[in-house]
Amino acid sequence: MIVTEVNRLFGLKYPIIQGGMAWISDGKLAAAVSNAGGLGVISAINEGPEALRREIETCRSLLRDGRLPFAVNIMLMSPLAAAAADIVVEMKVPVVITGAGLPTPYMKKWLAASIQVVPVAPSTGVAKMAARLGACAVVAEGGESGGHVGDLTTMVLTPQVADAVSIPVIAAGGIADGRGVAAALLLGAAGVQCGTCFLPAKECGVHANYKRKILEAKDIDTIVTGKRLGHPVRSLKNAFSRQFADMEYDAAVSDRQIEAFGSGALRRAALDGDVQNGSVMAGQCAAMLHEEKTAEQIIADMFREAQDALSAADRFLSKEEPHA
């Protein structure tokens, strides 16, 4: 078994957190991940407060043991964030992951309710501020991840965040197999957060077309759009993302027109299955996924490989100088 501070912090069999993917990470997927020994996460920003309550209830009803932890991911830029911030307190959600900024206005309330708070940080500056606010851990998310992305990659962000804060660091971005988990740990992380690799999970309710597109992706098939608007997003290349990219370099197109073009695009792909005219958000590691599996198989395979990689790490060490 791989055991780190992250197992102990949340009470997990494996130090892995599922990514909070808007319109995708629901109660069923979260329960499957928590039942498998990871930390399942429900996205708070899908359809509004009632839907969030329902997903939390669904997750609880599917957990094989009521003491298993799960989390809600609140994307702070969302207009639904404030309502979600109250619901997690009211429904006694044990862990909250936050994205896109710092959860400063909510921290006092959450800490008073004994909620463990884990902000996602794209830089050492945000990670340090999160630690000062009372976060129990921080996700260092590299720009190879899917959806909303930062600039720094997992390889450079993880060790720098590990040096910058004394709370546990969870590496995210580009991790889809045991080699990635092992590498993240040696870079200074105490766990991983994975989103893309749960898209093909049997328990993931994303549209079958979206799953197929993920499983067919090649290494060079993702693109980042939205930089002009200040909100870069990584998705698979398709008619939608190519046109978005063209519009960004076209001065005749206004920012408002681009925003309107992008609006509803994730929902179109994730729920309606329109993977040409919708946004198929995914990380660069989509290309490393080859089959549909249960959440339990995904996690168990990943950690068995990671354990093998760590056990064999001394194969690179030799007592003799290769060349005197």
Place this chain on the structure above:
Amino acid sequence: MIVTEVNRLFGLKYPIIQGGMAWISDGKLAAAVSNAGGLGVISAINEGPEALRREIETCRSLLRDGRLPFAVNIMLMSPLAAAAADIVVEMKVPVVITGAGLPTPYMKKWLAASIQVVPVAPSTGVAKMAARLGACAVVAEGGESGGHVGDLTTMVLTPQVADAVSIPVIAAGGIADGRGVAAALLLGAAGVQCGTCFLPAKECGVHANYKRKILEAKDIDTIVTGKRLGHPVRSLKNAFSRQFADMEYDAAVSDRQIEAFGSGALRRAALDGDVQNGSVMAGQCAAMLHEEKTAEQIIADMFREAQDALSAADRFLSKEEPHA
């Protein structure tokens, strides 16, 4: 000691290759890296054929043992590439690293001269073609690196290239300390290529202003420009790179005007020390560099840390399930 196929392939004490940085990687730096037990690399595209001959002679004259290997890096898009391709044969350079494409037209000549050829690949497709051409190894270079960059990051590119080819893979991009080296090895690499971390080397002839700017860089201080032209380049943020970025989104500015604006910018920073109006090319890991050291100290420190990280990799392993 860390010993892999890369030590054996080139006859190295450490499995590390210095990056070929235009206007910066000269015979003196290459000799310092080779004398320290790595593979020193001379950039072929600085001032033309005579300068390249001179740098190769300088490198040879500074090597403490004439049998030590060194390499020349040929950026294939450069108008100087064809001349450099002949010079490496004529001067019996043992290893050639190529960048920006595939060295197809030169392979027969180089292999006939027993030159070891190592192409840099930004994707699995290029890596596979390089292996088919007879390359002895391939550099998988992540987009967090400095200078000309690809899209895929080291975290996702390294394992995919390792799966795609049977020749040794050398990971590049974002590696500046022993944690990065250890992570690269567990991701499937047999060695590393580092450019940015040699910029503050005592033996590196880059202008003192450039070195200072590297040592002062924070994690979020790099930017990628040139995507509109199809040749993205990573450098530190300054007046030059900010203006370049603005011009890219300005439809009133032609591609030709942008090209003209960028022309000579690296030379201006690296040789003249104008780090505001020149291009201070560097990778994201610049923020991890804190002091000037000799090439030997840089390499020895990095590999001592990597050895410690690999030796301690089993600290994450436990025989007991953390939660039954």
